[in-house]
Amino acid sequence: MDEVSETMNIETKYQGNIEIDEQRVITFAKGIPAFEDETSFVLLPFEENTPFFVLQSTKTVEVAFVVVNPFDFVPNYQVKLPDSTIDELGIQKQEEVATFVMLTVREPFAGTTANLQAPVIINAAKQKGKQLLMSDTHYQTKHAIFKEVAAAKEGK
Template structure:
């Protein structure tokens, strides 16, 4: 099936790659089906693209790649809803707020997107009991990690 995407024009996708968000994503509750597409070859960024609405697309990133101590505990209701049986079933992403210049881009660590990669089911969690920010600067953390590791 072909879909129109916000960043990559017309893209052919496999029905098996469609991720269903049964309750949508907060503020986009009517959007139930998305596909995860690489933003650009060789980068850690992805696009969570609605299959129905071209303009509904989020730049996302695996938070564990940029925030060394990022941890979340999935509530039992989420495990049940997404039919998660083991840790390997889970992919976690955070939505980025892309800024100009790009080095000032931030990540919403309070609202991770959880995907059961085997069942293609997703949900955005809204963490309330946390010190994580909605506008976490991702490049400052990455620069600090690189400096500490001596790279």
């Protein structure tokens, strides 16, 4: 018998009311730090043709984080997953892992910063996620990943 995927309507911070496939819901068993009660999220494109996504809570409209793939902006970015995280997320292959970092959006946009110290790790195969707090790192919580991009464009 074929599995029928269920859909659900959610209210989002940036895109209004949308319908999503329940199979796209990512479970954060322990929530996200400071949002421990928020355990159910969906990853949505922020706008077409941009590298930005929104990690949107499925139950609270205001809980939505703008995220990016850090490897697109910080070439030597490295994340070492502890065994406990690998076990918790049921990761079996590196290909299952998607890594994002949360942005603090500022005006002008070139002042936007990324939290490289606490990446969001998602097992895309099992739809499980966790925000990993890396204490033994030189990465910052407010890394200006777009300043270099803006400076490079102005230099042309």
